[in-house]
Amino acid sequence: GENVEQHPSTLSVQEGDSAVIKCTYSDSASNYFPWYKQELGKGPQLIIDIRSNVGEKKDQRIAVTLNKTAKHFSLHITETQPEDSAVYFCAARSWGMDSSYKLIFGSGTRLLVRP
């Protein structure tokens, strides 16, 4: 089955700097890759996602890149702000004619943005 590895487990950056979180997946059939932000005491919040027919997607300060050949995808946050501090999870899902409905999550990255 699918396995998703995520690193780093913790990341501390200065406010205004960029942060990059990387994930690798094992199942070449996976073709949907969402990123979730989880703040303390709250559920995972979808912040951006990318499908396998796209190499990069941007939404304001957040971007995600996907390398299907290498089976890895990354989250890039630019101009970080203290409110970006949270745990970020990557996930992978395969879908198609015999869809697998489940998301397989990475282990999470705790991002701390220092003011």
Add this chain to the structure above:
Amino acid sequence: EPEVTQTPSHQVTQMGQEVILRCVPISNHLYFYWYRQILGQKVEFLVSFYNNEISEKSEIFDDQFSVERPDGSNFTLKIRSTKLEDSAMYFCASSYQTSGEQYFGPGTRLTVT
């Protein structure tokens, strides 16, 4: 903005007791999911549900677990006889399409003593 809601936020129960965790998915969504997160570990898929049937379940989702959509708005997860290792955060999620984005609720923290 529509959101998934879950009740209770925290449930404490004794080993062997039955618990029911409740979720109200986003109103026009058709696909429903339960995930769990043991403290410090990954979020793990438990079960997906569509058209009043289980679509897929993980090996964690054994005979002690069941799901139900008792009416047009609620989606429940029942654990018949809780074990200590069932202590975790349980998240409900929903999506409009099977290929669509999954939106998560705030979770129910289950503590089994």
